Amino acid sequence: MFVLFFPQLLPRAGFGRNGSVAVQTAESSAVEPCLMGWRLSVLRPSKALVLFCIIHASFFVLGNSNSLASLDLSNAYAGVSRYNEGLVGVLLFTANWAGPLWWAAAGFATLVLSAAGDTPVGSEDGCMQRLRSWIVAAHLWQAVTILMLSVVVTLMRTHLFIWSVFSPRYLYQIAWFAGFYLATITAGGTGWLATLLATK
Numbered sequence: 001m002f003v004l005f006f007p008q009l010l011p012r013a014g015f016g017r018n019g020s021v022a023v024q025t026a027e028s029s030a031v032e033p034c035l036m037g038w039r040l041s042v043l044r045p046s047k048a049l050v051l052f053c054i055i056h057a058s059f060f061v062l063g064n065s066n067s068l069a070s071l072d073l074s075n076a077y078a079g080v081s082r083y084n085e086g087l088v089g090v091l092l093f094t095a096n097w098a099g100p101l102w103w104a105a106a107g108f109a110t111l112v113l114s115a116a117g118d119t120p121v122g123s124e125d126g127c128m129q130r131l132r133s134w135i136v137a138a139h140l141w142q143a144v145t146i147l148m149l150s151v152v153v154t155l156m157r158t159h160l161f162i163w164s165v166f167s168p169r170y171l172y173q174i175a176w177f178a179g180f181y182l183a184t185i186t187a188g189g190t191g192w193l194a195t196l197l198a199t200k
């Protein structure tokens with residue numbers, strides 16, 4: 001956790017071509033390209049970490065919880081003439097994740113506006129590089145969370161509250177990862193930004 005909040009105290013490091021770790025010192029002016037061109041600067045807790053915290057807080061501010069009983073099913077059937085599993089699922093997700101979806105759209109808008117100020121007009125590299133960094137940070141955030149929850153669920157598998165507390169939280173975390181981060185942030189964000197850049 002110390003690395004997330006104080007990355008400037010650590011030397012810049014990356015992975016070399018052969019998998020070794022390359023550390024930038026005062027003598028070396030450049031770090032070898034690391035994992036597909038990404039450096040550890042992706043971990044800087046700038047706007048991305050704050051945005052992820054706001055996204056998750058907005059989920060709970062709107063009255064949601066980690067209980068399966070808090071899923072609002074009434075909005076899932078609004079405007080649906082007959083039962084349609086796909087449409088009901090999308091409406092259920094949209095109704096319960098409305099706050100996080102709004103903040104994700106605000107994050108994409110901030111991403112595009114900040115990249116537009118750093119790069120020449122019409123340059124797609126700045127926007128796509130920032131989107132890639134944001135997606136990597138989002139997936140790293142979720143990977144750490146799912147890893148910690150998996151360890152806790154495994155260690156507490158004989159606990160009395162495993163089915164009432166830990167299991168629903170684990171299911172919600174999978175919904176956050178698969179529904180929100182993979183479908184909305186990765187696929188939706190990449191498609192939205194590609195459409196936006198294509199219209200320029």
